[in-house]
Amino acid sequence: MNDTFRPELIRTPPDTAWSLVRLSVGDAVHYPELWAGDVAVVGGGSAGSAAAVMAARHGAKTLLIESGGFFGGTAAGVLDTMYGFFPAGSEERIVGGIGWEVADALLRDGQAVLRGNTYGAGTGVTYEPEALKLEWDRQLLAAGVTPLLHSRMSAVIMDGSTVCGVIVLTRRGPFRITARRVVDATGDADVAWAAGSSLEMPEEKRRVQPLTTTFRVGGVGEPAKTPEIHRLMAEADASGEYRLPRLEGSAHYTVLPGVYHTNMTRVAGIDPTNPWAMTAAEIEGRSQATEYARFLRDKVPGYEESYLLATSVWIGTRETRRLLGEYVLRKEDVLGARQFDDAIALCGAPVEDHDGGAGTIWQYVGTNGEGGPTGKSYGIPYRCLLPVETEGLIVAGRCLSATHDAHASARSIAQCLSYGQAAGTAAALSVSADVRLRDLDRNALRAALVADGVIL
Numbered sequence: 001m002n003d004t005f006r007p008e009l010i011r012t013p014p015d016t017a018w019s020l021v022r023l024s025v026g027d028a029v030h031y032p033e034l035w036a037g038d039v040a041v042v043g044g045g046s047a048g049s050a051a052a053v054m055a056a057r058h059g060a061k062t063l064l065i066e067s068g069g070f071f072g073g074t075a076a077g078v079l080d081t082m083y084g085f086f087p088a089g090s091e092e093r094i095v096g097g098i099g100w101e102v103a104d105a106l107l108r109d110g111q112a113v114l115r116g117n118t119y120g121a122g123t124g125v126t127y128e129p130e131a132l133k134l135e136w137d138r139q140l141l142a143a144g145v146t147p148l149l150h151s152r153m154s155a156v157i158m159d160g161s162t163v164c165g166v167i168v169l170t171r172r173g174p175f176r177i178t179a180r181r182v183v184d185a186t187g188d189a190d191v192a193w194a195a196g197s198s199l200e201m202p203e204e205k206r207r208v209q210p211l212t213t214t215f216r217v218g219g220v221g222e223p224a225k226t227p228e229i230h231r232l233m234a235e236a237d238a239s240g241e242y243r244l245p246r247l248e249g250s251a252h253y254t255v256l257p258g259v260y261h262t263n264m265t266r267v268a269g270i271d272p273t274n275p276w277a278m279t280a281a282e283i284e285g286r287s288q289a290t291e292y293a294r295f296l297r298d299k300v301p302g303y304e305e306s307y308l309l310a311t312s313v314w315i316g317t318r319e320t321r322r323l324l325g326e327y328v329l330r331k332e333d334v335l336g337a338r339q340f341d342d343a344i345a346l347c348g349a350p351v352e353d354h355d356g357g358a359g360t361i362w363q364y365v366g367t368n369g370e371g372g373p374t375g376k377s378y379g380i381p382y383r384c385l386l387p388v389e390t391e392g393l394i395v396a397g398r399c400l401s402a403t404h405d406a407h408a409s410a411r412s413i414a415q416c417l418s419y420g421q422a423a424g425t426a427a428a429l430s431v432s433a434d435v436r437l438r439d440l441d442r443n444a445l446r447a448a449l450v451a452d453g454v455i456l
């Protein structure tokens with residue numbers, strides 16, 4: 001049995017171990033300037049890439065800062081299916097704009113297919129991740145965004161309560177970026193945290209979704225169906241010959257022949273902002289991936305000739321720090337299919353909570369928590385992107401302002417693309433109108449979004 005997980009690796013840094021994350025304008029001038037402009041987007045995942053393209057298309061001089069070597073984030077490095085374009089239980093698309101432009105380009109190029117979800121989360125767009133990376137390169141350059149890879153935002157520059165730039169750490173040392181608006185699309189709310197905005201912290205509530213290392217296997221024939229795989233998993237785990245902490249999860253076909261993408265492993269009880277815990281999680285995730293791949297090859301019909309092709313670029317983080325913004329989206333809003341006057345996006349994805357032990361909780365929009373997909377959707381207010389105490393900053397992506405339960409619905413890729421579109425557009429419009437982000441005319445913002453293909 002493959003059993004490399006050693007919980008003693010998980011050490012918590014002492015509370016005093018805070019780095020310097022907030023600089024005044026006066027202190028920041030000691031760092032050499034790398035870039036200055038209208039909008040700096042931090043984090044080049046789905047939300048950040050969408051934000052940067054839309055800010056630039058609206059005329060803002062825009063920089064996109066990403067710590068890794070490609071754009072697309074979790075969608076390109078961990079996953080291969082975008083959910084959220086279609087609500088659960090309906091084929092009527094509810095997300096358009098830049099998100100659908102990207103998905104549609106992949107579909108038209110034969111780099112993606114529409115695929116029904118096994119659990120009823122709605123139809124997904126299953127794409128080739130390498131093609132997604134290239135599509136973002138193309139979109140960003142066409143829009144005139146300045147892309148900056150291999151640069152990690154390490155501190156925020158503040159003028160009182162206003163964010164006016166960030167420090168990025170590069171291999172040539174730290175540099176200063178100044179911008180009239182900053183978009184926090186880091187997924188983990190790194191900028192909002194550094195700026196001192198109110199956040200819900202994973203270590204406080206002790207209720208955070210588990211992490212998953214996805215993996216791909218090649219050489220798959222005609223595989224057994226998911227219920228049969230689950231039955232075989234339980235049998236293999238009970239035999240004591242395999243260590244399978246999650247007795248469900250799925251493997252699905254991809255656009256590549258014989259290649260299957262999985263979502264099976266589960267590493268729970270981790271605060272993803274703790275570097276020691278994340279180190280242990282990466283090691284454990286890889287170990288589990290190897291074990292599940294061994295199980296598939298040994299026990300599942302259709303996988304007899306299969307082999308492990310790759311594990312995800314990093315372990316997938318579902319949830320970390322989240323903003324506590326002008327509005328906090330709640331489970332009642334989600335299940336009640338609530339609409340808002342300042343909605344900037346729609347979502348029809350179920351609450352998909354991997355929090356509970358070896359299983360997953362599913363609750364659908366437009367139900368009282370029981371019953372299946374309804375095809376309904378709810379609105380996400382602009383206020384969910386706005387910090388209460390901080391100016392010059394807007395948040396996009398999975399660190400939006402939502403409770404744990406609401407977040408378990410609102411975090412799909414298509415929605416993160418929408419939040420990015422709204423944040424980038426709002427940042428650019430607030431610069432050109434010279435108003436604070438929170439004072440931006442919300443009807444004008446919504447009109448601009450609709451003009452750009454957003455469905456509201």
Ligand SMILES: Cc1cc2nc3c(=O)[nH]c(=O)nc-3n(C[C@H](O)[C@H](O)[C@H](O)COP(=O)(O)OP(=O)(O)OC[C@H]3O[C@@H](n4cnc5c(N)ncnc54)[C@H](O)[C@@H]3O)c2cc1C
Binds near residue numbers: 066074187213411
């Ligand atoms: C295991 C797992 C399975 C999932 N399955 C699905 C699914 O099948 N379909 C679906 O639609 N959704 C799924 N989700 C949810 C969805 O993938 C995410 O919520 C979404 O991709 C988040 O997008 P984002 O842009 O907010 O963040 P991310 O894509 O995580 O992007 C954040 C980016 O910011 C960068 N970054 C972070 N900090 C810094 C910094 N300080 N400086 C510079 N750059 C930084 C990161 O490198 C990253 O590229 C899943 C999530 C997980 C973890």
